[in-house]
Amino acid sequence: MLNKYLHIIENSFTGYFNYLITEITTPSWINYFYWLIALSLLVWLLEIFIPWRKNQPIFRKGFWLDSFYIIFNFFLFSLIGYNAISNVGVELFNDFLALFGIKNIVALEVQTFPVWAQLLIMFVIADFIQWNVHRQLHKRAWLWKFHQVHHSVKQMGFAAQFRFHFMETIVYKSVQYIPLAMIGFGIEQFFIIHMFAVFIGHLNHANVGWGYGWLGYIFNNPKMHIWHHVKDLPEEHPYGMNYGLSLSIWDYLFKTAYVPTNGQNIELGFAGDESFPENFTEQLTYPFQTKKIKK
Numbered sequence: 001m002l003n004k005y006l007h008i009i010e011n012s013f014t015g016y017f018n019y020l021i022t023e024i025t026t027p028s029w030i031n032y033f034y035w036l037i038a039l040s041l042l043v044w045l046l047e048i049f050i051p052w053r054k055n056q057p058i059f060r061k062g063f064w065l066d067s068f069y070i071i072f073n074f075f076l077f078s079l080i081g082y083n084a085i086s087n088v089g090v091e092l093f094n095d096f097l098a099l100f101g102i103k104n105i106v107a108l109e110v111q112t113f114p115v116w117a118q119l120l121i122m123f124v125i126a127d128f129i130q131w132n133v134h135r136q137l138h139k140r141a142w143l144w145k146f147h148q149v150h151h152s153v154k155q156m157g158f159a160a161q162f163r164f165h166f167m168e169t170i171v172y173k174s175v176q177y178i179p180l181a182m183i184g185f186g187i188e189q190f191f192i193i194h195m196f197a198v199f200i201g202h203l204n205h206a207n208v209g210w211g212y213g214w215l216g217y218i219f220n221n222p223k224m225h226i227w228h229h230v231k232d233l234p235e236e237h238p239y240g241m242n243y244g245l246s247l248s249i250w251d252y253l254f255k256t257a258y259v260p261t262n263g264q265n266i267e268l269g270f271a272g273d274e275s276f277p278e279n280f281t282e283q284l285t286y287p288f289q290t291k292k293i294k295k
C-alpha cells in the first residue's frame with residue numbers, strides 16, 4: 001500500500017519533469033508554456049502603449065518578484081510538489097471511496113454534450129467555486145494570512161495575478177476537485193479554459209483602464225478588480241468585495257460588487273502592509289509564523 005504511494009510520488013516528479021522539458025522544446029497550439037509567454041507579452045504591450053496610470057513605470061514595483069511568481073506558481077510548484085500531492089490525494093480519495101464500494105463518482109455525464117457546451121459549463125461552475133473559495137480566503141483568518149501575499153501588491157500590473165502563496169493552489173484545486181470530477185470532466189478540456197482564465201486574470205491586474213462596458217457585469221475587469229485590492233475597505237464590506245476571478249456576475253448577484261468611483265489611483269494593499277515582507281522566501285514562510293499582521 002505505502003509502496004503504491006511512493007511510486008505515485010516518484011512518477012509524479014519524473015513525469016512532470018519530462019512533461020516540462022517536452023513543453024519547452026515542442027511549441028504547439030496547445031502548449032501552456034508558449035501561451036503563457038504570448039499572453040503575458042500581449043498584455044504587457046497593452047500596458048506599455050495604453051497605460052491607465054501614465055506615471056507608473058513599465059518595470060513597476062514588484063515586477064521582477066511577480067515574474068518569478070509566474071514561473072513558480074505556473075510551473076515550478078507543480079514540478080516540485082503539487083503534482084505529487086495531487087496524485088497522491090486523488091489516489092487516497094479513490095481508495096477511500098473504494099472502502100464503500102464506490103468506483104465512480106460521476107453524477108452527470110457531460111461527455112455526450114457538444115464541446116462548446118462542456119467548456120461553458122465547466123468554466124462557469126469552476127469560476128463559481130473559485131468565487132466562493134476566494135471569499136473564504138478573505139473571511140477566515142488562517143486563510144487570509146496566505147492570501148495576504150496576493151494583496152501585498154502596491155503597484156498593479158498583469159504579472160500581479162500570479163503573486164500568490166502556493167497554498168492557494170492547494171486550497172482552490174482541492175475544493176474544485178470533487179464537484180468537477182462528479183460532472184465527469186476530462187483533463188483535456190482544461191487547456192482552453194485555463195488559458196482563457198489566465199488571459200482575463202492578466203487583464204484584471206493590468207495597468208489598462210478597461211471596464212468592458214455592459215460586458216463588465218459579466219466579466220471581471222481592471223476597473224473592478226483594482227477595488228478588490230484597495231487598502232481602505234468600505235464599512236459595508238469589512239472583509240472585502242469584488243471576489244470574482246473571471247466572472248463578475250457572482251458579485252453582482254450576491255451584492256458584493258463595489259465600484260464607487262474611478263479606481264485609477266487608489267492606494268492598494270491592506271492595513272499593516274508596511275511591515276509585510278517584500279521578498280519571495282519570506283512571503284512564503286510568513287503565514288507559517290506566529291507573528292500576525294492584522295487585517
Ligand SMILES: [Zn+2]
Binds near residue numbers: 138
Ligand atoms: Zn483577494
Ligand SMILES: [Zn+2]
Binds near residue numbers: 150205225228229
Ligand atoms: Zn488580484
